[in-house]
Amino acid sequence: MKVLIGGGAGYIGSTIASACADAGITPLILDNLVTGRREFAAGREFYEGDIADGQLVDRVFKEHPDIDAVIHCAALIVVPDSVADPVGYYRANVAKSLEFVAHLLRNRCERLMFSSSAAIYGAGADLTVDENSPIDPQSPYARTKAVCEAMFGDIAAAQPIRVLSLRYFNPIGADPRMRTGLQLPKPTHALGKMMQAQEEGIPFEVTGTDYPTRDGSGIRDYIHVWDLATAHVAALGRFDALLASADAYTAINLGTGQGTTVRELLEAFNDVASVPIKARDTGRRPGDVAGAYTRIDRATKLLDWHPQYGIPESIRHSLQWAAVRDELLSGWDARS
């Protein structure tokens, strides 16, 4: 089997590429390196360029007429940037996705997987969501994902392509074999902030302690990026069974089914880390939400997939990756 991964030189796409390769599936990478890393495409067939570049996509399919499926991870993903530059975000995530799918149709690609996000869900009363929960994205970034899902649904209903949207919860960790991980030196999620606090010897700030969760801090469904990647491999194997011609579009949540609060993550971090960190309670940040975790039934049933890694391994792999990242990303500009 052969798959084309748009955005395959990014954090998640490169991990999917490794999981595919380990499973005997050949990954081809298409990435314009706007945030991705050339190092993450090393050893793979790599097409450097834009998903919206029709000539390039035509060339990929001409050189590989045996592509079985396309995984579309290419996007801009920074929520505050999307608030500041909605035009840029809708262009990058929606307009280019539309161009991409048109190029795929022209090349008779029949199977597409789309990297969607749990951020498309509105806040639920009990902090859990499933695929039928109301869609109510809270940022321009999240809305680009919801718009793409609707667009792909309409296209799949009318054209000979079937689309599976995978709605990721909160990926953390790195490839357990340390081939790839988060390219950013200062990730903005809670685990990234904990790692930064450890490195700089400063307290970690628990931002928001009055959420309706068991300890008042925000809750997330942290999924190890390798588990996320193996879910794509499982979905590739079951794609045709999942998406029979009558049902050309569907969505599946990818999380662990376990909610972890910020305080619980901190406790787990201090259990794993060589140097424990202290914490300080502060108020909510603008735009922050209590969070949510998924009911996992649909993914386990349809994909026959279960996450293998828990929070401690995810933290351990993130710390291991942070220790080797600068060496592996040789051209990295430490100021960014």
Ligand SMILES: NC(=O)c1ccc[n+]([C@@H]2O[C@H](COP(=O)([O-])OP(=O)(O)OC[C@H]3O[C@@H](n4cnc5c(N)ncnc54)[C@H](O)[C@@H]3O)[C@@H](O)[C@H]2O)c1
């Ligand atoms: N990281 C998360 O927390 C998270 C959560 C939910 C969903 N997602 C989705 O998963 C996907 C991958 O995210 P990531 O965390 O790996 O981000 P990333 O920035 O590491 O990866 C995105 C990749 O896409 C490439 N890219 C962007 N626009 C492109 C274009 N027009 N043409 C070709 N390549 C392009 C970038 O260079 C990069 O390699 C995204 O679609 C994102 O919305 C991510």
